[in-house]
Amino acid sequence: YSLRDQIYRAARGAGAGGEAPYQSIEGLSLGVEVSVRYALDPSRVGQVARRLPPEIGDQLVEPVVDGVLHRKLAKHTVREIFSSQRGEIQQEVQGELAALLSPDGVVVRAVFLGNVDLPAEYRAGLESLLSEELRAEKMRYTLELKEKQVKESELVAEAQKVQDRKSTRLN
Numbered sequence: 311y312s313l314r315d316q317i318y319r320a321a322r323g324a325g326a327g328g329e330a331p332y333q334s335i336e337g338l339s340l341g342v343e344v345s346v347r348y349a350l351d352p353s354r355v356g357q358v359a360r361r362l363p364p365e366i367g368d369q370l371v372e373p374v375v376d377g378v379l380h381r382k383l384a385k386h387t388v389r390e391i392f393s394s395q396r397g398e399i400q401q402e403v404q405g406e407l408a409a410l411l412s413p414d415g416v417v418v419r420a421v422f423l424g425n426v427d428l429p430a431e432y433r434a435g436l437e438s439l440l441s442e443e444l445r446a447e448k449m450r451y452t453l454e455l456k457e458k459q460v461k462e463s464e465l466v467a468e469a470q471k472v473q474d475r476k477s478t479r480l481n
Contacts, residue, residue, distance in 0.1 A: 311359060311366070313352050315419060318371045320344040323379060326427045330376070332383040340388060341427030346375055346407065347419040358415035370414060378406050392426045392436060399423065 322330040325341035332340055348371060350358075363369035382403050383391060391399060404421040411418055428436065 311350055311355060313350055315347055315349045316367060318346045318367050318375060320375055326429050332380055334388045334391060335384060335386055336388060338388050338432060343424035344379060345422040349417050349419060351415045351417050354415040362414060374410050375407060378403055388428065393440060396423055
């Protein structure tokens with residue numbers, strides 16, 4: 311067994327129309343590019359080597375990763391997976407994989423969730439929705455800036471009035 315870091319890429323679930331797409335909580339098929347960096351724990355290889363399969367990536371890591379991803383992604387909406395909670399999902403997956411693979415002497419170093427593949431119509435709708443939200447957010451900031459400019463103008467005008475009163479009193 312190699313003690314060097316290995317990379318497992320979950321190819322079967324990478325495409326929404328692929329061999330084994332994942333499902334969101336809404337039941338929508340989606341693909342997620344996933345990479346898992348792992349290695350055998352050198353201090354435990356002697357203990358676990360007898361029960362490890364010959365191809366650790368294909369026979370041990372792949373089914374565990376596949377199961378965890380199907381379970382975790384099915385608890386989230388497409389929007390959370392696509393944009394808002396990708397980092398949290400990635401950490402959850404990494405934590406669960408580490409716990410499940412550790413008894414077999416496999417150390418999970420990192421999990422990376424890459425491109426999320428959605429059906430074309432859904433992707434277009436989601437991107438439109440996110441774009442609209444960005445426009446609304448921009449408008450909110452613009453309005454806040456305008457309010458601050460008005461407030462600043464009022465303060466400048468008030469300061470000018472005070473200055474004018476002082477100068478008329480002195481004259």
